[in-house]
Amino acid sequence: MDECFLIDDETFDSILLPTVSTTGGTICMISTPGEKNWFYDQVLAAKSDTPHYSYYQFTADDNPLLDPVMRDYVVKHKDNPTIQREYYCSFIDNTGSVFRPKKTIDASWLNDPDILKNSWFVLGYDPARKGKDRAAYACAMVHSGKVFIFRSGFIPEHLKDRWETQVPYIDEIRKTYPFHTVMDVT
Secondary structure, three states, rough: OOOOOOHHHHHHHHHHHHHHHOOOOOOOOEOOOOEOOOOHHHHHHOOOOOOOOOOOOOOOOHHHOOOHHHHHHHHHHHOOHHHHHHHHHHOOOOOOOOOOOOHHHOOHHOOOHHHHHOOEEEEEEEEEOOOOOEEEEEEEEOOEEEEEEEEEEEOOOHHHHOOOHHHHHHHHHHHOOOOOEEEEOO
């Protein structure tokens, strides 16, 4: 998995772990550090020599291919939180992040007509109708070149097995916001 810090706790706990536990597979996690979420917990476990974990870290100081001008800039700005995250593998708090856990998102901007008029809304939907997979959706707004995920979740288990029960559920979400695009992401 790449950019693990962007994957929310619920996805890791309810989708990734059960999948690997039933297949006996391995999870290879590659990521720039981000906010302190489940990925942060996994890194701490790996750093503490927990069995079945391996941890490898490479910083700007370890990269022989980093342009010398860029290296000078990075070293000069080493205290900057973004430089710490991107070049020195430091986890950060949830400040200034585009993607935030759904529990911290303030959706009051949905009542601002100027924002609504100048934004693009997308509803992503994965029907997941087979086996123990879970049907999921995510609502995103693109505004001023940034993507804000303001609602996400799973389709209730009793609705997921049949297309004719999932479509009305997704349609109710679609009616709630001014979506320009609805995508099936299967």
